[in-house]
Amino acid sequence: MPHGQPEVGVGPWEGPWPEGERYDARLLAEGDRRNVVDRYRYWTMEAIVADLDRRRHGFHVAIENWQHDFNIGTIVRTANAFLAAEVHIVGNRRWNRRGAMVTDRYQHVRHHPSVAELADDLHARGVTLLGIDNLPGSRPIETLKLPRDVCLLFGQEGPGLSDAAREACDGTFSITQFGSTRSINASAAAAIAMHTWVRQHADLDGEHSWLG
Template identity: 65%
Template structure:
């Protein structure tokens, strides 16, 4: 690998929100290093309504170094919540759920829909395959019928308060961390 340092950042300072170990590294060097240790988890988000939570979900995906994120539906999504972290990841677009499911099956990934619907299984008690794609819906309507029907498993996060659901970005963070607890090498 070429020297990881970016001459411009060395000369003018690095104000990016990157881990200290990546300070002054070029963008390409950071991505290349992350690629050497990405997890076997993909995440996908249905983008029918340009939900502002998509960016938050993508930022969480970066924090846990998932293999890639997938946008289903509208190609344009609200990147503001991602805080530029999407630039360090691999993004894929799928025009519809059928295309995403076909891609995931071809890659040998278990598709885990995350939504609190009747018949779903508590994520806290469910087996979570290492090679997985977690599929998240929009704030409010949740996952589409096509996504729920096409998933291998539908999981929900157990809740104990008075609200019917939680914020989509928070739910994604909990679900991704459940995968981390099962499969990541900690330490």
């Protein structure tokens, strides 16, 4: 439309249809308007998840959800972009999915009633639990070497990590700030932390670093 949003994705497949179980017959016939990179056009959701699972990174993301934080959806979307192993929701099972932009369908999302149960699950798999908060004793992320197998835990927007979360963490780190505000947005902090892991551990020169 001349005055509307540009159309996303691609239309029906032109010419003979490709062969293979990864292709979705409905998408081939009707077009694929999903928010996915071009590599995954016309693929079934199951095929996309299976391909992502072959390449997932070693970091996890966890978010405390005691007040139905609106940042959770955005954090899930960023976790999908950086190919996190899993996203863990701690506290209330229900969370606002609007900000995820449907990326939760391609991202493994698990629920834990408490931070203690999250920590037990992670430690059983050899994953370090690090909290992100501006707390006394927190190490600056700019000088910290993140473990390869790590879970980055974020608290609620405003109050930050709960007391239970602070006790369960193997350590905490902070994002250095220089202005007058006390803290930055939780989803922005999550993006910075995840990208720090990517810069330290991801294969940035590999063939799978961008699949557009």
